[in-house]
Amino acid sequence: MTRISTSTLGFPRMGPNRELKFSLEKYWKGEISDIELLNSANEIEKSGWKLQMEASIDRITVGDHYLYDMVLTWSDNLGLCPSRFQHMDAGLKRMFAMARGVDGSEALSMKKWITSNYHYMVPEYDESTVIKPNIELYLNDIKRGIDFLGAQTATPVVLGPVSLVFFTKISHGTDESVLATLLPHYKNLLATIAEMGVAEVQIHEPALVFAEQNISHLLSIAYPAILPKQGPIINLVSFMEDIGEENYQWAISQAEIGIISLDFTRGHTMDLIHKFGFPQDKTLGVGMIDSRNVWTIQPEKVSEVSDFLKAHVVKFRIQPSGSLQYLPWDFSCEKELEGHPASSLLSFAKQKLSEIQMVAQVIAGDMLLLKSHADTWEVFYKSVASGTNQPNKRWTEQDFVRSEPFEKRNEKQGLLGSPLLPTTTIGSFPQTKEIRRLRSQYRSGKITKAVYEAGIDKQIAYAIGIQEALGLDILVHGEAERTDMVEFFAHQMTGLLFTSNGWVQSFGSRCVRPPIIWTDIQRPHPMTVREFTVAQELTEKPVKGMLTGPITILNWSFPRIDISRKEQAFQLALAIRQEVKDLETAGCRVIQVDEPALREGMPLRQHGRESYLQWAVDAFRLATGGAKSETQIHTHMCYCEFKDCMGAIDRMDTDFNSIENSRSDNATLEAFVDIGYNKGFGPGVYDIHSPVIPTVDFMESKIKGFLTCLPVNQLIVNPDCGLKTRTWPETIDSLKNMVEATAKVRAQILASSISPS
Ligand SMILES: CN1c2c(nc(N)[nH]c2=O)NC[C@@H]1CNc1ccc(C(=O)N[C@@H](CCC(=O)N[C@@H](CCC(=O)N[C@@H](CCC(=O)O)C(=O)O)C(=O)O)C(=O)O)cc1
Ligand SMILES: N[C@@H](CCS)C(=O)O
Numbered sequence: 001m002t003r004i005s006t007s008t009l010g011f012p013r014m015g016p017n018r019e020l021k022f023s024l025e026k027y028w029k030g031e032i033s034d035i036e037l038l039n040s041a042n043e044i045e046k047s048g049w050k051l052q053m054e055a056s057i058d059r060i061t062v063g064d065h066y067l068y069d070m071v072l073t074w075s076d077n078l079g080l081c082p083s084r085f086q087h088m089d090a091g092l093k094r095m096f097a098m099a100r101g102v103d104g105s106e107a108l109s110m111k112k113w114i115t116s117n118y119h120y121m122v123p124e125y126d127e128s129t130v131i132k133p134n135i136e137l138y139l140n141d142i143k144r145g146i147d148f149l150g151a152q153t154a155t156p157v158v159l160g161p162v163s164l165v166f167f168t169k170i171s172h173g174t175d176e177s178v179l180a181t182l183l184p185h186y187k188n189l190l191a192t193i194a195e196m197g198v199a200e201v202q203i204h205e206p207a208l209v210f211a212e213q214n215i216s217h218l219l220s221i222a223y224p225a226i227l228p229k230q231g232p233i234i235n236l237v238s239f240m241e242d243i244g245e246e247n248y249q250w251a252i253s254q255a256e257i258g259i260i261s262l263d264f265t266r267g268h269t270m271d272l273i274h275k276f277g278f279p280q281d282k283t284l285g286v287g288m289i290d291s292r293n294v295w296t297i298q299p300e301k302v303s304e305v306s307d308f309l310k311a312h313v314v315k316f317r318i319q320p321s322g323s324l325q326y327l328p329w330d331f332s333c334e335k336e337l338e339g340h341p342a343s344s345l346l347s348f349a350k351q352k353l354s355e356i357q358m359v360a361q362v363i364a365g366d367m368l369l370l371k372s373h374a375d376t377w378e379v380f381y382k383s384v385a386s387g388t389n390q391p392n393k394r395w396t397e398q399d400f401v402r403s404e405p406f407e408k409r410n411e412k413q414g415l416l417g418s419p420l421l422p423t424t425t426i427g428s429f430p431q432t433k434e435i436r437r438l439r440s441q442y443r444s445g446k447i448t449k450a451v452y453e454a455g456i457d458k459q460i461a462y463a464i465g466i467q468e469a470l471g472l473d474i475l476v477h478g479e480a481e482r483t484d485m486v487e488f489f490a491h492q493m494t495g496l497l498f499t500s501n502g503w504v505q506s507f508g509s510r511c512v513r514p515p516i517i518w519t520d521i522q523r524p525h526p527m528t529v530r531e532f533t534v535a536q537e538l539t540e541k542p543v544k545g546m547l548t549g550p551i552t553i554l555n556w557s558f559p560r561i562d563i564s565r566k567e568q569a570f571q572l573a574l575a576i577r578q579e580v581k582d583l584e585t586a587g588c589r590v591i592q593v594d595e596p597a598l599r600e601g602m603p604l605r606q607h608g609r610e611s612y613l614q615w616a617v618d619a620f621r622l623a624t625g626g627a628k629s630e631t632q633i634h635t636h637m638c639y640c641e642f643k644d645c646m647g648a649i650d651r652m653d654t655d656f657n658s659i660e661n662s663r664s665d666n667a668t669l670e671a672f673v674d675i676g677y678n679k680g681f682g683p684g685v686y687d688i689h690s691p692v693i694p695t696v697d698f699m700e701s702k703i704k705g706f707l708t709c710l711p712v713n714q715l716i717v718n719p720d721c722g723l724k725t726r727t728w729p730e731t732i733d734s735l736k737n738m739v740e741a742t743a744k745v746r747a748q749i750l751a752s753s754i755s756p757s
């Protein structure tokens, strides 16, 4: 049997036990030095390299152990620094200042990375930006990689120039002009890497998958200008979608590109190869091991790709569909899942390495291995009765529709006793050390359920007391019982698994443990009613019931790969629907069903969007459609582009929608008004990610700005997202100003010194 070669495209950066998170947080508090932080990151990187070496991976990435984010590091490597940080010397302090803000200089903005729950920092190019590379640290990393892995294996990663420009906010010049200033530096960089003697370089160009936004002019300017005629083989890497016809044809025609890495788990990569062929002199990086889901590859997929490769491709290698950073480190730590029917099919980053080798061996001809893999899936199927996929049996058309239209509901709900411009928050309050300790003690059995609940109730009472004292109108219980808005629900439902150490980086040092959907989803008991009741009993004001919507639970979990996402979303929707009913029965008059991940699940290509938005919004409507007219249904969305899904948001038919908006002035609001959005709206009046306290004047003018677009009865006042990452003093000061700003605007309206439209 010939051996098929293998490669990886990146490994989780947080470490087996989130070592990088803790080092970063210590560094930011000034408790450790630059060197100590780097040593910690290097140790983590080394343990990832070791695992990959032990798994006999042929090409292992180096120079990609980013401390905060890939795009941030690369803009910093190239010295792409906006004017407000230019007073700082290049180095770690400046890079973190760009990520987190410093001394009144606002951080770069943060955005969802393509279709994932990872966030990148948006680089900025302004009139004062002078590209001044700063690559010493990067070259050191490569050298360390070569020393450890050898020059044949160590494969430096570079973020491609077209993607860097594509993801940069350019306020001075054009894409072409910024690219032109970057290219000589890329050329030098690649020449320097070539001198280090590595066999191959990966150039990551994720912009390739945005095939509907024409980047071909940028590609054809960039590549002839930067690629060395001799030296390491260039591997052009894309992920998360296919790269579209135009970009594919460009890639296969580039003589200097020796390897093209494509995603075989999403999009239509095989159709492209089928249509345009794959050159015999190039190697195809077959990204068939899913780097974004813990479920192991299905045997049918192995056979399909194997047959396809034999028919159409001469030279290829097996690899993950992208960096393994979207997966937790090692499944074998999950002792509580040992013996679970799903456990033999679940693979975290470490196990994906074996999966790569297994697939490579099967494709090389080891049919017994394929048979044994297929048997494992069979055993699983026998042990679960899932995948019935008979949607119409469990709901009817009426279940997707509120019993009355918005106008009628609005009359019945009134303002729920609130004044004009009701003030509220998005749900979570600071997750303090005390809360985390309480949860941890309960989890480890050190305290009883009664003691735990009493502790949570104390937090709820504190949160309600603060909100009463501040004069907020619609209150929240504060989510103290929730580790995370998705994980919490997974703990309460059957059909989802949760992990104890399955951490995945979401942004910076912040991590999540995505649940794993493994079989049909049920909600055996109320999930949020106890905490709602505790809160509501403490106040006359309405307390918002707080739920996470079906699409967000789906998109921030690892779904089953063999059951449609729609089916899984609808099952989650039914569970949330039951919770809505139980909250109503408990006296809840306002229920917020958060859907911050609705937009990120949307396909990158136009043709897939309509059907996604149809079933995704249907799932939300199934979750909320059973609410009484008197119940005010809210939703909340954040950190995404709203402009290409506004019609869908309108179709969600919520009574109020609180969106993150603090950095986009009135543009988003105006766009909603333009489509005739006539329901309640709560554009965030301040950015919760910044520790800076927003002033009364700032928020007063924000609210007045909103009132130039929306009638006063349509407007609600809130921050732009939950407050769990803030401290209590920051939270109190900010909300105090928010309430005061609202009161000032209210008074002016009543005195008619401003006339609401
Ligand atoms: C709103 N966002 C969310 C996204 N995705 C989600 N799944 N959830 C979100 O809220 N995506 C978009 C945005 C931004 N993303 C994030 C993601 C993560 C955070 C965040 O603050 N994460 C925390 C996670 C902390 C956590 O859950 N901690 C556990 C305890 C864990 C632990 O290790 N416990 C130890 C003991 C600890 C002790 O004793 O103190 C143990 O068990 O041994 C908990 O709270 O219980 C983070 O810090 O990374 C924010 C926004
Ligand atoms: N209710 C959640 C929404 C975050 S997107 C929170 O407040 O944290």
Ligand SMILES: [Zn+2]
Pocket: 426, 596, 636, 637, 638, 660, 720, 721, 722
């Ligand atoms: Zn949010």
